[in-house]
Amino acid sequence: MKEPVLVAYASRYGATREIAEAVARVLEARGLAVHCCPAEAVEALAPYRAVVLGSAVYEGDWLVEASDFVRRFAPELAQRPLWCFSSGTAGAAPTETMQGWTHPRLLTSLFAELQPQGHAVFGGRLEPRRLSVGDWWRYPSLRGVRGDFRDWEAITAWANGVADALAGSGQGRAALEV
Numbered sequence: 001m002k003e004p005v006l007v008a009y010a011s012r013y014g015a016t017r018e019i020a021e022a023v024a025r026v027l028e029a030r031g032l033a034v035h036c037c038p039a040e041a042v043e044a045l046a047p048y049r050a051v052v053l054g055s056a057v058y059e060g061d062w063l064v065e066a067s068d069f070v071r072r073f074a075p076e077l078a079q080r081p082l083w084c085f086s087s088g089t090a091g092a093a094p095t096e097t098m099q100g101w102t103h104p105r106l107l108t109s110l111f112a113e114l115q116p117q118g119h120a121v122f123g124g125r126l127e128p129r130r131l132s133v134g135d136w137w138r139y140p141s142l143r144g145v146r147g148d149f150r151d152w153e154a155i156t157a158w159a160n161g162v163a164d165a166l167a168g169s170g171q172g173r174a175a176l177e178v
């Protein structure tokens with residue numbers, strides 16, 4: 001059996017974890033061995049043939065667990081096919097911070113260096129009753145924005161694109177964007 005694909009995620013309230021799990025299920029259904037876990041739990045990339053890394057977006061950036069993952073494993077990530085996805089309310093929320101958000105600010109240079117095969121931005125989930133008091137008060141412009149904006153069809157299609165690329169050349173250079 002080929003080495004597994006790692007699906008690593010950073011998630012504060014579970015929405016991004018569930019997207020990562022859906023991506024992992026699609027890859028598994030396509031016959032790939034997959035390991036899906038929180039980014040901070042990954043100790044080495046040596047066992048993996050490819051990496052899918054997803055993070056929730058908070059105040060315009062990825063969560064620190066995902067940024068740390070990229071910094072910790074930059075040399076190994078440069079040697080493997082890498083796909084990234086972000087989950088946020090961008091597009092669904094009428095706030096300046098979120099509109100037009102596409103890439104994590106702090107990671108722009110690292111993204112240029114690592115050249116992921118694709119970076120998808122998926123709608124996330126924002127349920128005020130789930131938020132910590134800190135998050136609720138820290139981001140007043142979010143008030144009034146609520147709902148589950150995750151598009152499972154788009155997520156499944158993107159994951160199938162990742163599987164296609166891995167099955168095709170073994171490296172999959174095709175850029176996949178949603």
Ligand SMILES: Cc1cc2nc3c(=O)[nH]c(=O)nc-3n(C[C@H](O)[C@H](O)[C@H](O)COP(=O)(O)O)c2cc1C
Nearest residue numbers: 011012013014015016056059060088089090124125
């Ligand atoms: C305090 C706070 C800040 C947020 N900032 C952004 C943002 O800048 N851009 C965005 O698209 N979504 C933003 N969101 C929405 C979250 O990214 C979205 O709810 C995401 O799906 C949460 O994922 P999680 O449950 O995995 O943590 C923010 C949410 C909160 C509570």
